[in-house]
Amino acid sequence: MKRLVPMLAFALSVFAPAVGSAIADDGEQCRDDAILVLDSSGSMAGTDMNSLTPHVAKVREALAAVVPQVAPRRNLGLLVYGPGQDSRCENIDLKLPPAPNSAETILGEVNRVVPFGETPLTAAVRDAAEVLEFREKPSVVVLLTDGEETCGGDPCQLARQLKAEARKLTIHVVGFKVAGAHTWLVPEKRAACMAEETGGLALTAETRDELIEALQKTLGCPLFSDASRMSKPPSSAR
Template identity: 30%
Template sequence: MKTLFTVAVFIYCFLPGFISMSDTSIQDQPTPIIFIYDASGSMWGEMQGKTKVEIARDVLSETIDRFSESQRIGLVAYGHRKEGDCQDVEYLVEASNKSHELVKNHIAKINPLGRTPLAYSATKVIEKLQPGGEKATVILITDGIESCGGDLCSVIQEARAAGIDFRLHVIGFGLTDENLGPLKCAAQAANGKYYDAGNAAEFSSVLEEATAQTIDVSDYNLAVYTTKNGAPIDSWVKVLKTGTEFETGGTRTYRDTGFAAIDPGIYDLLIQPLENSDVAAQMIREVEVGKEKLTFRSVSFDAGQIMVRTLMNGENWDATVNITLANESRSASGGRTYGRDQFYDVSPGLYNIELKCLKINGAQTQKVINGIEVTSGDTTRIEYNFQTGIARIGVLGQNGLMDATINIIDKSTMQSVGGGRTYTSESSNPKEFLLTPGSYSVTLVGVREFKGEKKTFDMKIDPGGTLEKSIQF
């Protein structure tokens, strides 16, 4: 009797996604999953304050906890016993194992030391998968490329040509684009997918998808490719029951083609571009998906950019940005400039922009710019200079600096726009205010021994000017 195996080989790259599985027999009798675990020395590198080996241990253990009790799990590690040994590959847990705790305990004890023999690791797993014998899903996780002279893609291609039936997913952890060719080649050769991840959240998401796409899952019957202004873009793809918001499956493109295996039928596809883009999602309605034929859709997110620069008296200055469609009130994009040029990706159209200058007071801290046209592939540049002046208000009593409260009223609106307290310290008395140009009324009220005493005066602030005023009680 043949035994079906799912072999998972891990190469650290994290990408999220999900795909529907309708065959309940898969859930009842899942094939084993074998993880090939990267224990090379580079796993001690850090991401977001944690070592990659810590992230891998935590995320992999959490993923295993979500498996059904009937899920068999094997574990292979490389680089964990000897430095510089290109044959340091060990089967730690056989694929017939059903103890999740056993796998997690082995993962917790692995101490990364050595090199990255990807091809040799895959060979040791494939040796157990003879033609006409065990099936497997191989998920390969690594934070580095082949370091022992092997050719991973050739190993996978030769095994498939020999009739060994397995699926290979590759997960890359923090790899650069120029290193991905052999890894993508290997995954594609075995009807799998390459995933990339740069942090723990992405690793968790992509690992969830990879472990769902085992050899048990039928071949993909839906593929989606997305671009923005001609270049590939990462996008979420949600498969919805036609005419509803009920989600039946989906995938993620990761700047490549996203694949999904779903029940035959007619669906709506909701496609949302990622990569910090505010380009509007697209809905493709009534897409017919068959059982055997691959349904392919290519979606173009043509976008333009709005560059926003905010200044104060000619110097770069921080401001908030709210971008809305000209005929709508809801925000289409926005953020904060932090005194630097900021770029916002939006769909072509007509927009209004509201800027609010920070750390200044007065009636002119906001500016609305209407009717900004954005076209595909172009950058529309918006620059606005807020003008201010400085008011330094000191309060003196009979014995020197005096503690008092200050309330500043903008005479054009009769609204309070600033205030504070002088105390009796030279660091706060006189107290400085950054105000927009205009006329103001100032009220001073004494504190402590001068409690209840009040003085008022008017002042005018000019653009770029400085007004110094000392009031004697």
């Protein structure tokens, strides 16, 4: 027992600073301004074989579960692409620049969206980065899409260009109901490439619950939460 106490003290001296550093780093990233880039193209009105509920309805439910948790902690904005008078690749609409406590505004805009049009996701992410003033400060873009680029954009090339201009831009990509879609596309044109090039997360989701989890990991701060749990003793030790 006498030998165990010094060993425990040594372990705490080694690992506690690392945990504290992880909490500090992730805490900083959680305060970075972020914009959700929402795919509202025509395919979002579609359904799948297991449900008659349109994709956009599940997206609304998932965002309603996540955004109110995140909005009090960081400035959030919303950019939508797809809807417009014509099915054009220029239909990209900034609904809200990053703002504090923006959950009500964001969810209101999402509920009013009527899916239509093309998928200019590359241009939309570029516009979001500009709104975030990504060259001047750390920024986060979260792209939520149910498909791949249809307007000739090159996601990989854009990500490399943005990263070359600003090292502190992170792009997360959440693919909802896109399983297998990449098989007929040039691999380098995948939307997920933007996450890979900027150190972000590339996640897929097939259900509403999986989408909620993916949004929590990208809009929220899972690593910060994990580190916080690591720093607390288990209940049995209390």
